[in-house]
């Protein structure tokens with residue numbers, strides 16, 4: 001028997017929607033639009049669904065990431081896959097002394113508690129979203145290169161030589177979005193902070209001391225203008241970041257070979273001179289290459305004129321420093337709000353729907369981006385440890 005979902009609103013009838021980028025924002029949007037019967041494809045540059053998704057676990061918030069998952073009917077899957085206890089936190093100094101820990105109290109909190117921020121692996125979140133989509137929704141190995149107008153829509157070109165037509169293009173292709181320039185020439189600015197990302201496999205065996213220090217949760221260690229941030233993942237891995245002030249092109253100008261663990265350990269010893277050697281295990285156990293990530297932020301007053309056939313969500317629209325843990329949450333909230341605008345009969349045209357979404361999104365993102373940037377400044381200040389202790393003790 002064929003179940004056909006009816007589109008509740010006429011704006012999307014007979015329209016092909018191309019979502020560029022299958023990160024948390026793009027996949028959430030695809031799911032929400034498919035639930036409304038829309039014709040959606042996601043074009044993702046990764047070669048296939050098994051491509052590694054890096055990074056520490058993410059905490060999802062009630063009013064954004066979790067709200068989107070609830071609307072997507074995926075809350076139960078989330079509950080089956082979240083990492084109980086991974087939100088527990090220790091705050092430490094350079095020597096590894098613990099100044100704050102909620103390991104004894106945190107497990108009492110649960111869904112519905114105002115401070116409960118459940119964590120999930122990026123890979124697990126991607127899997128839940130992928131499995132919720134209709135078969136063949138994601139077209140892998142589709143690296144967007146360019147597009148040009150045709151009739152009311154766009155012809156989109158990919159690196160593999162393929163081209164497709166879509167009536168509406170939605171860019172969810174992350175911080176270095178190739179769709180964003182079709183909408184605005186406003187560029188994000190460099191925040192002054194770079195994060196060096198490392199990932200440790202089979203951490204219990206390869207980094208046993210750090211593993212037992214983490215005890216299934218997260219550590220934020222603050223020194224003078226330099227931090228180490230790390231988190232336990234569900235699959236036995238540890239993701240960590242050395243976070244510090246550097247020039248924008250540090251990754252290319254430092255002269256470091258990011259595949260050489262020994263070089264990176266020497267770099268750590270030189271650049272983090274006050275730090276105890278108990279942290280060395282992080283560098284000794286990391287699977288190379290390390291990845292330098294310069295951290296960018298959108299100008300808070302960014303604006304542009306909306307179009308009826310192209311828009312952006314997530315980092316493509318509002319990249320921001322990760323120091324308020326809001327990036328994924330904002331991307332998923334964009335997906336929720338855009339899907340509601342596109343399928344609501346409140347807006348009589350696509351232009352009106354997209355314009356309403358973009359105006360709200362820019363306003364909301366500016367507030368959160370400012371907060372994220374300010375958190376970043378606090379976390380990389382001379383007094384980071386005391387400032388952050390005051391912050392967390394207040395919660």
Ligand SMILES: Cc1cc2nc3c(=O)[nH]c(=O)nc-3n(C[C@H](O)[C@H](O)[C@H](O)COP(=O)(O)OP(=O)(O)OC[C@H]3O[C@@H](n4cnc5c(N)ncnc54)[C@H](O)[C@@H]3O)c2cc1C
Pocket residue numbers: 020021022023024025026043044045046055056057058059142143144145172173174175178195197241293313314315316322325326327328329331
């Ligand atoms: C070091 C670091 C730590 C972070 N920590 C956190 C955190 O703890 N909590 C949090 O909420 N956020 C965090 N963030 C931010 C978070 O990762 C992003 O905000 C979030 O991933 C944005 O989701 P997205 O779907 O918009 O884009 P992305 O997750 O970047 O996904 C974009 C997708 O598009 C694909 N793509 C890119 N270019 C193309 C192309 N040309 N053609 C086709 N596909 C393309 C990519 O392969 C990818 O799958 C962190 C960011 C960084 C850099």
